[in-house]
Amino acid sequence: MSALRKTGPLPGVRHDRPSTLSIGAVLKQLRREFPDVTVSKLRFWESEGLVSPARTEKGYRRYSSADVQRLRYILTTQRDNYLPLKVIKQRLDAMDEGNVTPVTGLISAEQFKQENTRLTHSDVCAAAEIDDTFLTQLAKAGFVNADRSGLYCQDDVSIARTASQLVGFGLDERHLKTLRATAQRYAGVITQVSGPLGQAKSSDAKARSEETARELSALIVSLQAAFIKASLRGEFD
Known part of the structure; x- marks a missing residue:
């Protein structure tokens, strides 16, 4: 699938003066659909060989079209289907060679992206379809936690x-x-692995750490689901 080639023009098409974009211009384009993309993330993907401007x-x-x-393919795949970066790279390489393989969706790593939404007590009750008393009980037990302003986040809605x-x-x-x-x-294990990556002096250290944490989270949840399925095998035969 030549539209996703690492770099260079499409085969058989003449490009006398191929237009290119700076990293800032690319960010501006991508952030319309993917507001969390950063310069460090683009540099990180380049260092991993996913793109070669x-x-x-x-x-x-200088980035070509x-x-x-x-x-965009990398960002969309991460958002809609969990795949480790190594697998994404393999699929991109296959597309460069004209081969297409189906994407198997598991738990999305993007589901573990930190959200900045702030919600009131009533907002959480409405979104989670629970009553005020139940949310109060969850808060008392420490399952959900409001910030100093008394506001909750989207994760609290999911928990509730x-x-x-x-x-x-x-x-x-x-x-x-x-x-x-x-x-x-599990969170402790993830932090042990991803935390040190963020302490490196490279410009993409933070992006590498966050990416690793999200991928580990998705992998662990997927593995746990598989363990549960295996444990229940034969119980209802």
Whole structure:
């Protein structure tokens, strides 16, 4: 699929003066659809071999339209289908050679992206379809946590909604605490791996750390789901 070639014009098409974009111009384009993309992330992907922009004599990056299409593919794949960067690179390389393989969606790494939304107590109740008393109980148990302004985030909505559904199946606070403790242990493992990456002096250190944390989160959740499925195998035969 030549539209995603790493660099250079499409085969068989003449380009006398191919237009290119600076990294700033590329960011401006991409942020219309992907507001969280950063310079450090683009540099990180370049260092990983996912995209190869041209360089001027002074070393400035210049992105072709094919490079931008390639970046859009990476961002869309991360948002809509969880795939580690190594696998994304393999698929891009296959597309460069004219081969196309289907994308298998698992847990999306983008689901673990930090959200900046701030919601009131009433907002959370409405979004999670729960009553005021239940949210108060969740807050008292420490399952959701308002900030100093008394506002919640989108993650609290997800927690509240899912907790309500689990309670509907007969689970109680004790079960929820067990699930939270397990999640906290996973978070500790993820931090041990991704945290040191953010301490490096390279310009893409923060992006590398955040990307690793999201990918590890998605992988761990996918593995845990597989373990649960395997554990239940044969129980209902």
